[in-house]
Amino acid sequence: MLDSRTVSPCEPDSNWWERKDLTYLDGRLHLAGQCLEHLARSAGEPVFVYSACRVASNLGRLRECLGGLPQSTKVLYAMKANRFLPLLSELRRLGVDGVDVCSPDEVLRARQVGFREDQISFTGTSVSDADIDVLARHPGVWINCDSLSSLRRLGQRCPGRKIGLRINPRAGVGYRQNDQLRYSGELPTKFGIYRDRLEEALQLAARLDLQVAGLHLHAGCGYLDDQLENYRKVLTGILPFLERMPALEHLNLGGGLGIPLVQGDAPLDLAAWTGVVADVLGGLQASIWIEPGDYLVKDAGILVLEVNTVEEKDGCRFIGVNGGFNLHIEPAFYRLPLHPLPCRFPTGSLSEVPVPAQVVGNINEALDILHGNAILPGLREGDYLAFLNAGGYGSSMSSNHCMRGRFSEYLVV
CATH class of the missing domain: 2.40.37.10 (Lyase, Ornithine Decarboxylase; Chain A, domain 1)
Incomplete structure (x- = not known):
């Protein structure tokens, strides 16, 4: 059909x-x-x-491996990968836990296909006042702030809201070490709050009556087994953030899981990937969320x-x-x-x-x-x-x- x-x-x-x-x-x-x-x-x-069959297979394979982690987990589909309405409806039917969005219009698209507000996680960059005004009308949507500027302006409009902070661990991954696919690393990027400004961000949130209950990161796109040691460095890089926030409710690891693109690429070993996550974050009490896009579609x-x-x-x-x-x-x-x-x-x-x-x-x-x-x-x-x-x-x-x-x-x- x-x-x-x-x-x-x-x-x-x-x-x-x-x-x-x-x-x-x-x-x-x-x-x-x-x-x-x-x-x-x-x-x-x-x-x-x-x-649709392949999407279901990819989602099922990922869920099975996540089941081996000691924490509870959520899979949020990264809508920017593909927002074709029938595909979004199929993902909802398949039971994906929610969607990751990065613009107000993506929030509206998610609502159009039936996702509840509490199934939507917003992580934007260079977020405008107009964006925040739209988000304020959707109080159930989870918001991750990736800058002190957006944190300040959100707090002025939505005091009392529970939010997350997008962080930058200064380490990244990408398909075949492609720097264009790294969202964090040795070079400065626009994404996330760095460790040296975490205290400032937490103090600002407290003054504005924002409750920081989540952390979010996205280190890069398309990584396979050859990048798992770099991924370990990414996770190790967030430990200082976690130490400062012992009451965290969830940690969002973003997306980036890769697939074979050419002959010679091997499928990502999900057991090895979850093994790295468990090695570094096994003692974490918070739940773990991930945001696959490419990996699913x-x-x-x-x-x-x-x-x-x-x-x-x-x-x-x-x-x-x-x-x-x-x-x-x-x-x-x-x-x-x-x-x-x-x-x-x-x-x-x-x-x-x-x-x-x-x-x-x-x-x-x-x-x-x-x-x-x-x-x-x-x-x-x-x-x-x-x-x-x-x-x-x-x-x-x-x-x-x-x-x-x-x-x-x-x-x-």
Whole structure:
């Protein structure tokens, strides 16, 4: 069953990405039982396809490992990863504990799909007075303040409110040590309150009659097993904060859990991850919250684009498609790979030896390269490519640049 809405290296035997709900059947790529080429042809435009089954599997796997921690836990979905309404409704149906939001409009989106105020956690940055005015009208929403400025202005409008502080432990993690994905680290960042200003923040909160009952951090995005020792440093870095706040009700560890993006990446060992958490925080009495976004939805989504140009220029093979970095920003801006696969394996005269090619979009910018060295079999204009791991930070970060912002979204349930 489909729920849709319209908005204005890759060899056949390289199956590192393959799983039960993502595979070739009779030479055509299927996700959750749906032929991706057929969906794209019927849509007539770029299309994101999401597997509800995969989202459920990811959530279940995460819950199972969290059950091994001595503390009670909550899983809050990071809405900024993907805010497609049917997907949010499905996550609510699956029993996610709540949502992590970072703007007033995301608060309203969460309420639209039925999340209660007490299931919503707001962690914003550069928060305006107008933002705070909206939050004041939702007294049940949990708010994490990431600056003394927002703390002061919130206290002036909402005295007596129970809140959290977003902190910065001066250590970070990210996929393959990508500094663009670190939210904290050796270099100063805009996120969170540093240890040297914690006392000032606590005193300010007390003067304004704000009850600080939670701590929040988010150290980076997409980390796998190779970053777990760095993650241990992140957790160790928050111990001085915890020592100052013995009556804490909960500690929010944010998100950032990664998934394999290329051949050679291994899935994050969740048992090892929870082992690090238990080693460092095993004696913590407060509950532990986490905010996965990509981990739940990234590998549940595929972006399908039509090939409209196959041509060699100056010795380089280019494959042009009907969408660009305005539909999925990660390859251009974060150097994160979108792995392309043919929606249908070429046969007969098309079954040439796979050769390297640049897969490029239809945006008039030099950055518009979706994959710089894809090994693809023979493709013709009119064929379709499926870009893996497109379920997070694709549609939610899309733009109408060059007025090419149209796409459809389908949730297979």
